[in-house]
Amino acid sequence: MGEGRGDVADRATAGFRQRYGTEPAGRWAAPGRVNLIGEHTDYNDGFVLPFALPLRTVVAAAPGPDGRWTVWSELDDEPVEFGAEAADEPGRVDGWAAYVAGVVWALRAAGLDVPGARLAIASDVPVGSGLSSSAAIESAVLAALVDLGGLDLPTERWPRLAQRAENDYVGAPTGIMDQSAVIRGVQGHALFLDCRTEEVEQIPFDLDAAGLAVLVVDSRAPHRHADGEYAARRRSCERAAATLGVAALRDVPTADLDAALARLDDEETRRRVRHVVTEDQRVLDTVALLRAGRVRDIGPLLTASHASMRDDFEITVPEVDTAVEAALTAGAHGARMTGGGFGGCVLALVDVDAADTVARAVADAYAERGFAAPGTLTVQPAGGVTRM
Ligand code: ADP
Numbered sequence: 001m002g003e004g005r006g007d008v009a010d011r012a013t014a015g016f017r018q019r020y021g022t023e024p025a026g027r028w029a030a031p032g033r034v035n036l037i038g039e040h041t042d043y044n045d046g047f048v049l050p051f052a053l054p055l056r057t058v059v060a061a062a063p064g065p066d067g068r069w070t071v072w073s074e075l076d077d078e079p080v081e082f083g084a085e086a087a088d089e090p091g092r093v094d095g096w097a098a099y100v101a102g103v104v105w106a107l108r109a110a111g112l113d114v115p116g117a118r119l120a121i122a123s124d125v126p127v128g129s130g131l132s133s134s135a136a137i138e139s140a141v142l143a144a145l146v147d148l149g150g151l152d153l154p155t156e157r158w159p160r161l162a163q164r165a166e167n168d169y170v171g172a173p174t175g176i177m178d179q180s181a182v183i184r185g186v187q188g189h190a191l192f193l194d195c196r197t198e199e200v201e202q203i204p205f206d207l208d209a210a211g212l213a214v215l216v217v218d219s220r221a222p223h224r225h226a227d228g229e230y231a232a233r234r235r236s237c238e239r240a241a242a243t244l245g246v247a248a249l250r251d252v253p254t255a256d257l258d259a260a261l262a263r264l265d266d267e268e269t270r271r272r273v274r275h276v277v278t279e280d281q282r283v284l285d286t287v288a289l290l291r292a293g294r295v296r297d298i299g300p301l302l303t304a305s306h307a308s309m310r311d312d313f314e315i316t317v318p319e320v321d322t323a324v325e326a327a328l329t330a331g332a333h334g335a336r337m338t339g340g341g342f343g344g345c346v347l348a349l350v351d352v353d354a355a356d357t358v359a360r361a362v363a364d365a366y367a368e369r370g371f372a373a374p375g376t377l378t379v380q381p382a383g384g385v386t387r388m
């Protein structure tokens, strides 16, 4: 996972020098993120609890010719250049550079005078694994452009702008979680986000002090029908909320769950609703334990979340189920798939000195089943976007 290619900030600087033959004016970094708990709760107006990762995307940048942007990423040989006319029309810049043009577009749409710029991007965040390399690139570019232009844009507004870049320019329908975690993350904390009110609270999540770590396993499972299945889950939740006469499933209190389920006439919908309502409760319970400093005790909630995603929401695949089982058998305190499902990553709460053993157990279980070798990485909650 992003290892063995030299320091990411050095790579961004070297890329800048090589492409543009001059020194960058500065470097800006934004992390990837994982969601500790709270899956498919976001579009049900519920709760999520992500944290920022120590893996980062770094943008080296300097002012460029007025009204033009040139961007190079180590993922691609060729730099991409565009002007205001392309940035102002969603879809005109496509491919990976759309994430950059989208940020220019969102800033301009907010009435800000975005400076022309040259950018070079390097990243240790695995792309397309569910660790939000997309929010990382958007947020690092946003920070660079705000600083270079001396733009008056308080950081509270950054998540919404970065999200607009992804939703409206790139055309990927995502919620506000990724950008919030990547921009507002604080070291040693998880971000408790109420997806209805967009209120956030920093929750102490000091793994290090508790002798714990989170092991992140990239399942490397190909995303099978993820888009269609996601849309189907969303529809099912919206229909159930309408039947129950609530604005969103977040409005079904845990105490009323059985009564609500009795009002739904098909078994599949009942299972979908049960996942969302119990998952919201698990987020609240996790937050309560963390506030009380009982980090290790959140393990069973993580594992229960996985069972709910596997049995009720039906969004797991054999690779992620295998990783969770192997991690638990090898001594993890709790483990779950993280992200939208049908592949992506698994996280496991482990004692620091057991991390290697658990990682090896997962790799062995994969080999036994003939799955492609998983990526593994041990993390602690890191800080959000910064100027370096
Ligand atoms: P995730 O956010 O889970 O990594 P997404 O599909 O949301 O997956 O976003 C991945 C896309 O974001 C990539 O396909 C690419 O277009 C863009 N992207 C992310 N990081 C970079 C980067 N360092 N350089 C260029 N494009 C990037």
Ligand code: MG
Residues within 6 Å of the ligand: 132, 133, 134, 135, 178
């Ligand atoms: Mg993404």
